[in-house]
Amino acid sequence: MDYAIEVFNLTKKFKKVKKIPTEAGFGDAHWIIALGLKLKFLKAQDIVAVDDVNLKVRKRELFGLLGPNGAGKTTLIKCLSTLLIPDEGTATINGYDVLKEPDKVKRCINLVGSGHWVGFDWGLTVKENLEFFANLYGLKPSLAKERIDEVLEIVGLKDRQKEVPGRISSGMRQRMIIAKGFLIRTPVFFMDEPTVGLDPVSAKDIRVYIKEKLSGELGETIVLTTHYMHEAEQLCDRVAIMDKGKIVACGTPLELKGMIETEEVVEIETINIGTRLIDEISKIDLVQNVASHIDDPVTSAGTIRVHTDDAESILPMVLQSIERNGGKVLHVSASQPTLEDVFMKLTGKGLVE
Amino acid sequence: MSEQDFEVKKADWRTVLWAVWANFRKAIMGWTFFLPNFIMDLAGIIVNIGIFYFLATFTGSAMASYLARFGGDYAAYIVLGIAFNAYLGASLNSFYNSYCMGYWGCAFELYATSPVGIKAFMAGSILFDYFVSTISVLFYILFGVSAFGLGIGRGADLGVAVLAILLGMVAVIGIGLIAASTFTLLNAKQWSNPVTWIVNFLVGLVSGVYFPLEVLPEWARAIGYMLPQTYAYDAARMALLSGASITNPLVTSDLSRLVMFSFITVPIGIFFFKRSLRKAEKDGTLSRWS
Numbered sequence: 306m307d308y309a310i311e312v313f314n315l316t317k318k319f320k321k322v323k324k325i326p327t328e329a330g331f332g333d334a335h336w337i338i339a340l341g342l343k344l345k346f347l348k349a350q351d352i353v354a355v356d357d358v359n360l361k362v363r364k365r366e367l368f369g370l371l372g373p374n375g376a377g378k379t380t381l382i383k384c385l386s387t388l389l390i391p392d393e394g395t396a397t398i399n400g401y402d403v404l405k406e407p408d409k410v411k412r413c414i415n416l417v418g419s420g421h422w423v424g425f426d427w428g429l430t431v432k433e434n435l436e437f438f439a440n441l442y443g444l445k446p447s448l449a450k451e452r453i454d455e456v457l458e459i460v461g462l463k464d465r466q467k468e469v470p471g472r473i474s475s476g477m478r479q480r481m482i483i484a485k486g487f488l489i490r491t492p493v494f495f496m497d498e499p500t501v502g503l504d505p506v507s508a509k510d511i512r513v514y515i516k517e518k519l520s521g522e523l524g525e526t527i528v529l530t531t532h533y534m535h536e537a538e539q540l541c542d543r544v545a546i547m548d549k550g551k552i553v554a555c556g557t558p559l560e561l562k563g564m565i566e567t568e569e570v571v572e573i574e575t576i577n578i579g580t581r582l583i584d585e586i587s588k589i590d591l592v593q594n595v596a597s598h599i600d601d602p603v604t605s606a607g608t609i610r611v612h613t614d615d616a617e618s619i620l621p622m623v624l625q626s627i628e629r630n631g632g633k634v635l636h637v638s639a640s641q642p643t644l645e646d647v648f649m650k651l652t653g654k655g656l657v658e
Numbered sequence: 659m660s661e662q663d664f665e666v667k668k669a670d671w672r673t674v675l676w677a678v679w680a681n682f683r684k685a686i687m688g689w690t691f692f693l694p695n696f697i698m699d700l701a702g703i704i705v706n707i708g709i710f711y712f713l714a715t716f717t718g719s720a721m722a723s724y725l726a727r728f729g730g731d732y733a734a735y736i737v738l739g740i741a742f743n744a745y746l747g748a749s750l751n752s753f754y755n756s757y758c759m760g761y762w763g764c765a766f767e768l769y770a771t772s773p774v775g776i777k778a779f780m781a782g783s784i785l786f787d788y789f790v791s792t793i794s795v796l797f798y799i800l801f802g803v804s805a806f807g808l809g810i811g812r813g814a815d816l817g818v819a820v821l822a823i824l825l826g827m828v829a830v831i832g833i834g835l836i837a838a839s840t841f842t843l844l845n846a847k848q849w850s851n852p853v854t855w856i857v858n859f860l861v862g863l864v865s866g867v868y869f870p871l872e873v874l875p876e877w878a879r880a881i882g883y884m885l886p887q888t889y890a891y892d893a894a895r896m897a898l899l900s901g902a903s904i905t906n907p908l909v910t911s912d913l914s915r916l917v918m919f920s921f922i923t924v925p926i927g928i929f930f931f932k933r934s935l936r937k938a939e940k941d942g943t944l945s946r947w948s
Contacts, residue, residue, distance in 0.1 A: 319942065383942065388767055390940045412666045416771050424768030428687055437680060441772045442666050443673045490665045 309493050309526035310362035310385065314394035317355040317380050317550075354380040355391070356550035362528060362543075364492075367520045369541030370530040371644060373654075377550040378530035379418075382495045385528070386416045399492055416495045417486030425470050431481055432457070432466040438485045449488070456487040459514050461507055476503050483511055487519075494519060496529045500536060508536075516540055534644040544644065548652045562642045565650045568593060569616040572640040573623065575632040576606040582630040583609070589622050591615050594649045606635075612646060669773035677774040681782020682789070689790070703797045710736045710868075711806045724870040727908070729899035734808040738895055739867040741798035744791040745823055746861075746887050749830040751854050752787035753838035753931075756780040758849050761841065766944040776935075776944075810898055818897035818904050825916035826890025832923025833857060833886075839927075839934035842943060861887050886919040 355377045362368045370378045383389040385396050387407040395402055401409040426434055432453060439449035457463045460480040462473075470478055479502045486496065496515070500508040516539075519525045531537055537544045538558045545555040554561055578597050586595045591613050599607035609627075613619050616639065627634055648654075690696050714721075714733035721732045728735050760766040760779055769776040802808040837853035840846045861867060864874060864882035871879050871888065882888045893912035896902035902909050938944045 380942070386771060388770055388939065388944060389942045390936070392940075408668075411771055411773065412668065414771070415666075418767070424765050426684055428684065428691065440673070440676055440680065441769075441774060443669060443773060444665070 307363060308361045308397075309364045309366070310360070310368075310396065310398055310528065312358055312360040312381075312385070312394070312396040315355055315358045315381070315384060315391050315396055316353065316393040317377075317384055317389060317391050318351040318353050321350050321352050353550050355384065357394070358550075358552055360545060360552060360555070362526060364526055365520070365524045367516065367527045367529070367540055367542045369537040369544040370528065370547055371532065371534065371537045371544050371648070372530075372547035373532055376532075376547040378547055379497050380550075381547070382416070382497050382528065382530060386414050386495050387411060388416075413491055414493045414495060415486055415489045415491040416497070417483055417499050418497045425478070425481070427469060427471050430467050430469055431462055431473070431484075434470065434481065435484060435488060439488055442489050444488070452488050456484040459487060460484045460511065476507065479503055480507060480511075487514070490523060491525065493526045493528070496527065498530055498532070500531070500533070512536065512540055534648070538644055546644070546648055546651060548648070553651045554647065558644060561644060561647045565612070565642045565646055568612050568614060568642065568646075568650070570640040570642055570646055571611045571613065571616050571620060571623070572638050573609045573611070573627070573634060574607070574636040575609060575627050575634050576601075576604045577627075577630060577632040578605045578607050578609060579630065582626060582632065585626045585630065586611060586623055589619055589626070591619050592623075594646075594653070596645065596649055610640065610646065612650070666773055669775070669778075674774050674778050677769075677772075677778035678781045678785060681779055682785045685783050685786035686789070689786070700793075700797065703794055704801055706740060707737055707798060707802050707806065710740065711802070711808075721869070721873075724872045727900060727902075728870070728895050729809060731809045731899065733806060734802070734810050734899055735870075735895060736868055737798055737802040737808055738810065738898060739891055741795040742823055742826075742891050742894055743861065743867050743887070744794040744798070745788070746826050746830045746890060747858070748784075748787040748791040749827045750834045750837065750857060750861075752784040753780070753831070753834040754841060754851055754854055755787065755849075756783040757838045757841045758847070759783055761847065761944070762946055764945040766938075770944055813901040814899070815897040815901055815903050818902065818909060819894040821904070822890050822893035822897065822909075822913060822916070825913060825920065826886055826894075829886035829890075829916050829919035829923050832920065832925075832927035835927025835931040836923075839930035842934040842938045842941070843930065857885070861885060864888075866891050886916055886923070889913075889915045889919075 358377075358381060370381065372378050380389065384391045385398060385403060387403050387410050390404065395404050397403070398410045399413045401413065403410050424438075426437060429437060435453045435456070436449060439453065444452065454463075457466055460483055462477060462480055462484060465473055465477060470481065473481075479499075483499055486494070486499070499515075500511060503511065515527060515529070520527050529536075529540065541558065543555065543557050544561060545552045546561070547553070554564065578599055583595050583597055586592060586609065593612040593614065595612070596610045597607060598610075599605055601607065609623075611619065611623055620637070624634060624637075689699075711733050714731075714736055717732065721735075722730055725732060725735055757780065760769070760776060760783075765779050766776050769779045799810060803810055833853065837851050837857075840851040840853055844852065846852065860881060864871070864878045865885045865887040866882065867887075871882050874882065889912040893902075893909045893916075896906065896909055896912075904910065904913070
């Protein structure tokens with residue numbers, strides 16, 4: 306068997322549901338409201354979260370799913386980890402069908418979800434929570450102790466292990482979620498935006514552990530979703546770019562960037578970046594795409610990346626536009642294409658919008 | 659790492675029991691953590707007994723003619739009714755409540771991907787509900803006997819009473835499972851659902867918890883006879899208050915009806931509960947933040 310994960314025409318749709326009002330005023334008879342909404346729900350339209358996805362992930366591969374929020378990455382991961390039943394198609398994990406053999410699939414996989422609340426016991430300390438998880442997965446006590454000490458060190462929570470989750474910061478709680486994931490060793494590991502909410506140093510340490518220990522040393526097949534392009538570039542052997550439930554491109558970071566290598570990318574650091582300026586630059590002849598990233602919301606200072614076939618011709622016009630819109634150019638450089646540029650080329654928009 | 663040598667083993671009974679115990683212990687810790695609430699819970703039982711004792715003293719003579727087969731003591735009748743209702747109430751409500759906790763506390767996704775599954779989570783919190791009910795029942799009976807001298811226990815057939823309540827619990831668990839399934843099937847997620855709402859309402863009114871069915875009009879009695887609680891309370895009270903044994907035709911009739919109810923409600927409950935879990939997996943609503 307060459308592939309750890311194979312996905313065949315997988316589609317997942319959701320009903321567009323209206324939220325139940327929390328203050329409905331029906332007290333204990335709140336279900337009356339729920340029944341009313343149920344009637345509306347039946348008529349609701351479908352949202353296609355994952356749209357006819359086909360995918361193969363090799364064994365021991367570190368595979369990235371890159372896309373903006375709402376692209377369908379988490380839904381796909383949940384279908385693969387048996388938490389969601391797809392509407393069409395199926396997938397296999399280590400040769401086990403997620404629909405027909407979910408119990409076998411569960412023994413092959415590990416999942417780290419994003420969010421600070423998932424399954425914590427707020428009355429137990431960090432360490433006790435990890436002991437609880439280890440027991441839940443049937444880890445032998447001696448192995449559990451050894452593993453807990455190791456992962457607490459990795460995620461930098463060794464000195465906070467006796468605190469309850471409510472007394473540590475949200476970033477530390479995210480690290481606790483990751484620690485929980487690192488406790489268990491399975492052939493396939495799904496990580497859903499693991500570094501969201503982490504400080505740069507912790508995020509880097511965790512990336513190193515994923516790359517060197519889990520992927521390199523232990524040979525786990527890792528599927529990691531992210532909307533950080535640098536994370537995907539730094540970690541992943543191959544990356545699938547998702548947008549609106551579809552996989553729009555798949556390959557190594559180099560292969561993907563090769564898709565736009567004929568284009569030139571000009572990077573301009575400036576202040577006063579605004580919608581009007583970006584619109585104006587977009588309308589300049591020979592400009593293919595424009596993306597911006599604001600670092601300082603007070604001065605709207607940040608970076609504009611302009612994709613073009615002829616940087617020399619468009620640069621004076623771009624600089625004039627910036628000047629007209631009250632900007633001040635701080636730095637101009639020719640840039641290498643990034644995965645974000647690839648994403649923009651394929652979808653016409655940025656990863657973070 | 660060998661593909662065949664999975665670190666995550668198939669959950670054995672020890673792991674499942676441990677998970678059940680861990681959730682039970684967690685619920686106990688939660689219950690006793692807020693001491694004022696814990697004390698108020700226990701004090702509420704004492705207050706309840708007091709209210710019903712004095713109510714029974716006030717109306718006891720009027721009820722006497724209806725209570726011949728229960729020993730004639732209305733106060734004992736009513737305290738036992740409330741105590742038994744705590745047990746059968748746990749059977750009715752705990753599955754739905756446990757489902758709510760798993761969903762709103764986001765525990766279901768964690769358990770669903772673990773080898774023990776979500777049933778271990780639910781079993782722990784359901785066990786806790788029964789534990790609390792047991793404490794309530796003991797409190798009701800001990801306090802009722804010691805403080806108000808209720809005539810419970812003299813010449814009682816405890817075995818029959820326990821059997822009646824156990825059979826009642828099984829029959830009501832079927833309804834409890836149907837109630838839990840409304841969480842997903844009817845989207846009744848806000849800690850109340852139509853099944854327990856209606857059944858609790860009917861049980862209080864027509865199953866004989868507070869007064870014998872004989873005082874009710876014919877149509878109300880007919881509704882009462884459709885509830886398993888009616889037969890469980892009837893048989894258990896006869897056993898405890900007038901020492902009726904299993905050979906008593908009225909007791910035998912009650913118990914056989916409870917068995918019949920169990921055969922109907924439990925398979926229906928399991929069917930709907932499985933459907934609701936399947937729907938949650940299809941809709942992606944195993945946990946709130948999913």
